[in-house]
Amino acid sequence: MFRQTAARLAMATAGLVVSGAVLAGGHSGACGKVTIAEMSWASAAFLAHIDGIILKEGYGCDVEMVPGDTVPTTTSMAEKGMPDIAPELWANSARVVIDQAVNENRLVKLNPKPITGAGEGWFISGAIAKAHPELKTVDDVLARPDLFPHPEAPSKGAFHTCPAGWGCEIVNTNLFRAFDMEAKGWMPVLPGSGAGLDGSIARAGERDSAWFGYYWAPTTLIGKYGFQPVDWDRSYDAKNWDECIALPEDQCDDPKESSWTVSEVVSLATIDFASKAPVAAEYVQKRAFDLTLLGKYLTYMDANQAAGEDGAIEFLLQEEAIWQQWVTPDAAQKIKAAL
Amino acid sequence: MEFLTEFPALGRRDLRDLRLAIDQSFKNFSREYGEQIEAIFDPLLQFLIGFERLLQSTPWPVFIAVVCGLAWLASRSIRIVIGTAISFYLIGLFGMWEDTMSTVSMIAVSTLLCISVGLPIGVLMSRSDRAQSIVTPILDVMQTIPSFVYLIPVVMLLGIGKVPGLIAVVIYAIPPMIRLTNLGIRLVDSEVLEAADAFGANPWQRLIQVQIPLALPNIFAGVNQTIMMSLAMVVIASMIGVTGLGQPVLKAVSNQYLAMGLFNGMAIVALAIIFDRISQSYGQRLQKFRQNGQ
Numbered sequence: 001m002f003r004q005t006a007a008r009l010a011m012a013t014a015g016l017v018v019s020g021a022v023l024a025g026g027h028s029g030a031c032g033k034v035t036i037a038e039m040s041w042a043s044a045a046f047l048a049h050i051d052g053i054i055l056k057e058g059y060g061c062d063v064e065m066v067p068g069d070t071v072p073t074t075t076s077m078a079e080k081g082m083p084d085i086a087p088e089l090w091a092n093s094a095r096v097v098i099d100q101a102v103n104e105n106r107l108v109k110l111n112p113k114p115i116t117g118a119g120e121g122w123f124i125s126g127a128i129a130k131a132h133p134e135l136k137t138v139d140d141v142l143a144r145p146d147l148f149p150h151p152e153a154p155s156k157g158a159f160h161t162c163p164a165g166w167g168c169e170i171v172n173t174n175l176f177r178a179f180d181m182e183a184k185g186w187m188p189v190l191p192g193s194g195a196g197l198d199g200s201i202a203r204a205g206e207r208d209s210a211w212f213g214y215y216w217a218p219t220t221l222i223g224k225y226g227f228q229p230v231d232w233d234r235s236y237d238a239k240n241w242d243e244c245i246a247l248p249e250d251q252c253d254d255p256k257e258s259s260w261t262v263s264e265v266v267s268l269a270t271i272d273f274a275s276k277a278p279v280a281a282e283y284v285q286k287r288a289f290d291l292t293l294l295g296k297y298l299t300y301m302d303a304n305q306a307a308g309e310d311g312a313i314e315f316l317l318q319e320e321a322i323w324q325q326w327v328t329p330d331a332a333q334k335i336k337a338a339l
Numbered sequence: 340m341e342f343l344t345e346f347p348a349l350g351r352r353d354l355r356d357l358r359l360a361i362d363q364s365f366k367n368f369s370r371e372y373g374e375q376i377e378a379i380f381d382p383l384l385q386f387l388i389g390f391e392r393l394l395q396s397t398p399w400p401v402f403i404a405v406v407c408g409l410a411w412l413a414s415r416s417i418r419i420v421i422g423t424a425i426s427f428y429l430i431g432l433f434g435m436w437e438d439t440m441s442t443v444s445m446i447a448v449s450t451l452l453c454i455s456v457g458l459p460i461g462v463l464m465s466r467s468d469r470a471q472s473i474v475t476p477i478l479d480v481m482q483t484i485p486s487f488v489y490l491i492p493v494v495m496l497l498g499i500g501k502v503p504g505l506i507a508v509v510i511y512a513i514p515p516m517i518r519l520t521n522l523g524i525r526l527v528d529s530e531v532l533e534a535a536d537a538f539g540a541n542p543w544q545r546l547i548q549v550q551i552p553l554a555l556p557n558i559f560a561g562v563n564q565t566i567m568m569s570l571a572m573v574v575i576a577s578m579i580g581v582t583g584l585g586q587p588v589l590k591a592v593s594n595q596y597l598a599m600g601l602f603n604g605m606a607i608v609a610l611a612i613i614f615d616r617i618s619q620s621y622g623q624r625l626q627k628f629r630q631n632g633q
Contacts, residue, residue: 151500152388163592164577164586190586192497193578195487200580204496206366207373219599305355 013303014241025236031061031277033043035083037068038308042298043218051284053325055310057338059280060333071096077270078107082274085284088114090330091264098268108274110284111267117291119263120168120216125201127208130139136231139178141212145185156187160213164195167246170335171260172214174245178255181202188335189213201225216263223295232259278326286326293322312339344415369495380502381454387501391444397436402440403427410613414620422616426609435606441583442610445568445576449505453565455570458558461520462546469478471521478514483589486511486575508572515564524550524556563615568612584610 009293034055038048048065066083068076074094078101091098091109100273101107105244124135128147135141147156159181162169176188191197197213198221204211205225215222236259244252246261267284274281301311316323316339324332349357388480394402403424430439464471495624496505527550535549551558577585583605591600 099618152384158412164590169590190580190582192389192580192586193588195490195581196494196499199491200499203369203495211574248451303359305359337627 001103003309028281031055031059031280033064034061034085034273034277034280035064035066037073037077037083037086038065039086039088039091040067040069042220042301042308043115043250043294046079046294046297046301046311047289048321049308049312050315051085051087051287052099052309053147053338054283054331054335055280056225058327058335059277059283061277061280061326062088071097074098074268077101077268081106081270081272084270086268088118089266089268091266091268092261094299095234097287106271108269108271109266110269110274110281111287113265114267115218115289115291115294118265119255121229121232121260122213122282123215123217123227123269124209124230125204125209125211127204128210128212128226129226129228135230136229139233141230142179142186143330148212150187150189153187155185158189158212159186160191160197160211161188163191163197167240168214170248171245173249174247174252175258177249178245178257182260201227217291218289218294218298220298223291225296226295229291234259236261263312273305279331283327283331287323289324344554346438364493365492370485373496380506381499383448383505384500384502384609387448387505389449390441391441394440394444399427405612410612410617413617413624415624416620419613419616420621424615430606430609434604435584435587435603436581437585438442438587439606439610440602441581442570442573442585442607443583445501445508445573445583446566446610446614449508449512450562450566451571452505452509452567453516454527454562456509456614457513457516457561457565458520461517461558461561462551464517464521466523467562470532476518478517481510482514484533484562486572490579491573499580501581504576507576507579509567509574512568513567515568516558516561519557519561519564523554523561526557527553550629556610556626559565559618559625563622566614567611570607573607 011090026305031256036048036052036055038045050064056063066073070090070093073083074089074097076082077084077099089098098107098109102109105254122138122141124141129135129188132144135144135147148157148159150156150158159176161172167200167226172188176182176186181249189200191200197215200213201211201215201221203209205221205227211227212230215227217223221227234257237256240256240258241261244255245258268288269281269284297311297315300306301308304310306314316335320336325337327335348354364479383532397405406427407424410420414420427439430436436439439496440508460474464474465513486507490503490511493503494519531549532545542550573575573581573583574585574588577589584607587599587603590596591603
């Protein structure tokens with residue numbers, strides 16, 4: 001086992017040296033073979049195909065898509081150096097592997113923030129955000145339970161928590177106590193399952209009705225129905241979170257108000273990719289979305305039941321002004337010609 | 340040859356358009372009539388909430404005494420009564436009292452609903468062969484369609500919570516009630532009916548005083564099956580937000596909490612056995628009474 005790993009390390013180091021040599025003597029046009037992780041959810045697939053088209057058409061890379069999911073993909077990138085890029089990686093669930101590989105200089109967080117606003121949190125429906133623009137922070141929302149009547153007790157406000165058994169259920173239960181929401185006139189709605197939670201969001205979105213609760217972005221549902229994140233307006237205290245909020249209710253005696261822990265979403269790449277194609281790597285560094293823009297194309301994909309590739313092509317056709325800022329003028333010409 | 344190996348399916352684009360059109364028309368329907376449909380079900384929701392509150396606020400000794408009293412009235416068997424008391428005591432001891440009350444209220448309301456809707460439909464089916472030929476395939480669909488398929492539209496229409504859960508349970512649990520009512524009435528001896536006619540009974544009297552009483556054992560078998568099937572749906576209904584014993588089971592499943600799953604699962608089993616024994620022995624007593632009377 002050890003010998004295998006050692007041999008692999010030696011090979012990887014050799015590969016680095018060789019690619020460095022090629023790079024030094026070669027020209028920037030040759031980017032070689034690049035594998036991109038295409039995750040199972042919509043926004044990651046969309047990003048993967050944008051990267052794929054831009055790297056292929058603009059920088060002459062030989063692109064291949066590799067299906068994946070957070071933990072297996074990260075492990076494979078760290079151990080085998082494949083795939084080369086994971087455009088949208090939720091680092092929290094694979095933190096140990098990533099930190100170790102970054103320290104050992106095998107992986108690099110090429111773009112530390114490809115999607116601004118990505119993460120978990122509390123959201124309100126688009127209709128209520130439009131009708132009550134004053135609802136910006138958690139305190140604003142918590143002061144108005146009357147706007148979100150609970151179906152089983154109309155005098156109370158409905159707070160959609162997390163399905164039973166999910167990690168976020170514990171967090172939501174503790175935050176419910178921390179913000180003293182029961183005294184403020186709130187009552188949790190237990191969705192029971194992911195499908196139940198999705199269904200309640202879709203229903204509120206279709207009906208333009210009030211909805212307040214837990215979800216995460218970027219997601220098709222949030223983008224499609226224009227749900228708005230609620231600003232926590234509070235600092236995050238790691239000690240309070242790790243030693244109380246994130247633990248089951250009976251182990252958290254005194255939860256304190258807190259913002260949700262920051263979900264680190266990064267574009268992760270192998271050192272190999274970053275060094276062999278620095279111009280292409282520069283593009284990945286510059287590529288950035290906000291939730292509104294991403295939501296627009298997730299909605300497009302959903303409405304047309306389209307795959308990530310169709311969404312990416314639509315984005316490249318429609319939003320030239322945006323993506324041209326990410327690439328070199330030369331690459332922009334080539335991509336335009338290819339489209 | 341290609342014609343034989345490749346099924347002449349609709350084109351991908353046509354299929355996609357078809358799916359989108361169906362989704363869209365359902366969404367429009369839900370947008371248009373969702374509020375009204377919710378308003379129709381509102382009394383049911385209030386009843387459910389009220390009944391659950393009643394059960395949860397009833398002191399536990401009173402509840403156990405009432406259930407044991409019902410068990411005695413129905414079965415006249417001291418073993419069943421003792422078993423009932425012990426089961427509820429254990430459920431309370433293991434901290435599942437409140438969830439159990441939610442589940443009992445859900446089962447009770449769904450059974451009442453199934454009886455009050457299923458009995459008339461069953462009677463209708465028994466009186467008209469045409470009604471039977473229309474209703475039977477519908478019942479087949481209701482019993483075999485995977486529940487997740489109708490959970491999606493129900494959630495879109497009514498949201499998550501008690502009422503959509505109740506509807507999901509009723510869809511699954513009502514068929515045996517209808518089928519066995521129909522069967523029981525059709526099995527009533529034609530000679531008995533002739534006798535009733537000879538005594539000058541009108542159709543209503545014939546139904547209420549002859550057919551239904553004679554069909555009662557079968558009808559009770561239907562009630563028994565309905566209760567069992569409602570209990571079987573408890574976990575699935577909790578996936579769309581029904582509180583009760585199903586929620587902890589779901590939690591246990593997604594976190595591999597073995598003991599939690601086992602406790603709550605056993606509580607569901609205990610409820611099932613209690614209800615089953617009570618309703619079955621009541622049905623048997625009805626039958627015995629009839630045999631003795633003959």
